[in-house]
Amino acid sequence: FSVPEPGEKVKENIAVPKEAVKAGPETESKLRIFEIKGENGLISPSDFRAYQNDIVNIKLTAVDQDYDLRLEGYNIEVKAKKGETKTIEFQALNLGVFNFYCSLCKKERVGNVIIVPK
Numbered sequence: 001f002s003v004p005e006p007g008e009k010v011k012e013n014i015a016v017p018k019e020a021v022k023a024g025p026e027t028e029s030k031l032r033i034f035e036i037k038g039e040n041g042l043i044s045p046s047d048f049r050a051y052q053n054d055i056v057n058i059k060l061t062a063v064d065q066d067y068d069l070r071l072e073g074y075n076i077e078v079k080a081k082k083g084e085t086k087t088i089e090f091q092a093l094n095l096g097v098f099n100f101y102c103s104l105c106k107k108e109r110v111g112n113v114i115i116v117p118k
Contacts, residue, residue, distance in 0.1 A: 001116050003049045013111070015045040028118065029053040036060050038067030038080065043102055046111025050092045051118045061085040066104055071113065073098040 004016045017032040032050050036043055036058060043060070050056050060069055062080035070077045073094065080086040092115040100111045 001049055001114050003051055003116060013044060013046050015048045023055050027053075029055065031055040031057060033057045034059065037063050038065070038102070038105070039063040041065070041106035043067060043069070043100070043105060043110045046100070048111070048113045050113070050115055052092055052095055052115055053118070054092050055089065056092050056113065057087060057089045059085055059087050068102055068104050069110075070101045070103075071098055072101070 004010050004014060006017050006020055008016055010016055015034045015036065017034050019033040020030045023029040023031045032054055034048060036045060038060060060067060060078065060080050062082050062084055064082065066081050068079040069088065074090050076088050076090055078086045078088045095115050095117060098113045099109055101108050102110045
């Protein structure tokens with residue numbers, strides 16, 4: 001799996017970070033900032049990719065109803081009411097594929113986070 005950089009063209013459902021900046025002066029890890037929307041009962045884009053040890057920051061905007069996101073493996077959950085933007089942020093320590101769930105969406109499993117080695 002490749003990890004997209006800001007401005008890169010990718011397949012439709014793969015999230016491209018709005019920003020990817022060094023996470024600190026003594027590290028190669030990056031802070032990757034993503035923006036996603038909940039609209040029409042769906043969350044998009046739905047697939048996120050990052051390198052191990054990157055900081056992943058996802059801003060969820062609930063456009064037309066309430067949305068929630070739960071990321072398995074990281075014990076992270078956030079709920080955004082209609083019109084709100086909520087942020088989840090975590091360090092991608094573990095390699096693998098981690099599913100996102102939304103109990104308020106048309107489909108419960110809405111996407112995944114793929115963490116790959118640098």
